[in-house]
Amino acid sequence: MRIDILVAEIGSTTTVVNAFNDLDSCPKFIGQGQSATTVLEGDVNIGLKGAINDLSKNLSQETIEYKELIATSSAAGGLRMTVHGLVYDMTVKAAKEAALGAGANIKYITAGKLRKSDLKKIKEINPNIILIAGGVDYGERDTALHNSELIADLNLNIPVIYAGNIENHDEVLEIFNDKDTELYIVDNVYPKIDELNIEPTRKVIQQVFEKHIIHAPGMQKVREMVTGPIMPTPGAVMEASQLLYDSIGDLITIDVGGATSDIHSVTKDSDEVSRILINPEPLAKRTVEGDLGVYVNMHNIVEMVGKEELVKELNITMEELENIILYHKPIPVTDLEKQFVEKLALHATITGVKRHAGHLRHLYGPGGKNTIAEGKDLTQVKYIIGTGGALTRLPNRVSILKEIALSNKGNELLPNKEAEILIDNHYIMASLGVMAKKYPEEALRLLKNSLNLK
Structure with a gap:
């Protein structure tokens, strides 16, 4: 049987695959399969193949072929992040909202200048991404620069996103210039008092996750099967929710x-x-x-x-x-x-x-x-x-x-x-969130159908 698109939801314990056909005419959800997630075996593809085999049984088919396989994942601990800002009720809150909206699992939050104990904690957590914020645009500069220097000196080879005071961009680039760290500079999450700007940071977090998820334990071979985007599962649910909001x-x-x-x-x-x-x-x-x-x-x-x-x-x-x-x-x-x-x-x-x-x-x-x-x-x-x-x-x-x-x-x-x-x-909302990256109209139709909305 030929399937247009398979969407895998790779969870911490279970891997589920959802199958969709007729994307170019009248999109249909045609079936689901599941298997145990095999991160501990060192290869998540074992569980993926098991879920596809289960799908073929459920559809009474000997074999299944597919054009595309995309995925969401919360396996290997999901997307672990630490967030470091200036004032908790302002820039830290804004950075936290951006991280959570992208589907992150926030392991540590700090406000103000980092201390030795904070740096020790960051090393112990070994996050997938570190987010630095702080200061409205053209406001306080020193805290974010201080924190950038300390994090750069750790040289952890962990991607860093800077989403603080716009005036610090050149200095932050210089601080990380000779480090192993992959640096991303985005618009300030809190550019003015009482103004949040979290979407640019959310988008970059998801890009970084997709790029680096293949280095997580058990996920190294995932690109052998998954041909399209990989998103954090909670981020995909948020993506589907936003898609639906624009419609209803x-x-x-x-x-x-x-x-x-x-x-x-x-x-x-x-x-x-x-x-x-x-x-x-x-x-x-x-x-x-x-x-x-x-x-x-x-x-x-x-x-x-x-x-x-x-x-x-x-x-x-x-x-x-x-x-x-x-x-x-x-x-x-x-x-x-x-x-x-x-x-x-x-x-x-x-x-x-x-x-x-x-x-x-x-x-x-x-x-x-x-x-x-x-x-x-x-x-x-x-x-x-x-x-x-x-x-x-x-x-x-x-x-x-x-x-x-x-x-x-x-x-x-x-x-x-x-x-x-x-x-x-x-039970396909997360799958449709990642599908919406490439097929937004088709994902919306399938989502409304699952919700019994006309």
Whole structure:
């Protein structure tokens, strides 16, 4: 069988391939295959071939040929980054937003001048990319230059992106001139007070990731099979969310996984919130909740909810609950196991979105009460999208997402009850994010089809 394009999602434990045909006429999703990821075997292609073999079985075909194979990856630790800026609430926040939006896994953040302990930490982390920011354009210069010199002296052979004060460009080029480091200079992520400019940095982060992912453990041979772009999986979900935003408007995408819960929002502030917002927020924002996972981090959520509460909600005995926890599987099978995972997914969803969203705060002074807004305003969201294993497969996935609006305590900038619930039924959102790099119109049609949108 001949397939137009295969998209591989190379995860830390599982590799999934999605097959698409008729890109030049009426794009169709025709099937999916999966296998264990084989990073530890030293060759991710073993798992890729296994997933393609599984796809051929699912399609009842002896062999599969394909024109193109593109990929997203969170294997080999994903995209590890460290971020170094000037003031945490300003340039560091802007740099962090750029890194997260590109799909990075941020391992360390510093504000101000780096110290010896910071440099030691950077060496221990051994990130894929180091991001240096600091100072609005034509403002403070010394911190970013100081940090650039210290990082250059480490000579780590790790790509460095400079996204700080524009006045430092020549000096930064000179600092890294005779080093092994690959240097990228982009527009300032925080060019003026209360202005974010994170898209140029996001794009470069994804370019650098694609160039260097082939050096990660187990990924060295990936170019033998993958013919097109490779993106960080969370960055691909963000790419798909932005593509959809341009077509249908304000939205939030929620991906509850086994280890983390990722929240992606693409939405503008309301006029009312914009007037009282104390710090700017990006149009497209991603947050990662590393403690909210329904498999690897299941115990964290059980502790947050409380075993007594779970016993009451599931209408079971404590002994039955302990048994479910002891034999917890990556994919639930029985009705009770599914109900248990739904409770975990509900808590992960509500907690993750509330951490992502902003809130109103009342300040009292001599002039009376003033209200300010902090964080991301989600009140304009028209669509709440569920993707990932839990929110595309659990029986009560729509009810879980409806609880977001119902959970508002009054001061939280959450989506309202009128927001429409959409499910990525084919579980292909990340695949379509990387496909959109070359085939944006086709990816959008396939995404709308998966979401049952006309």
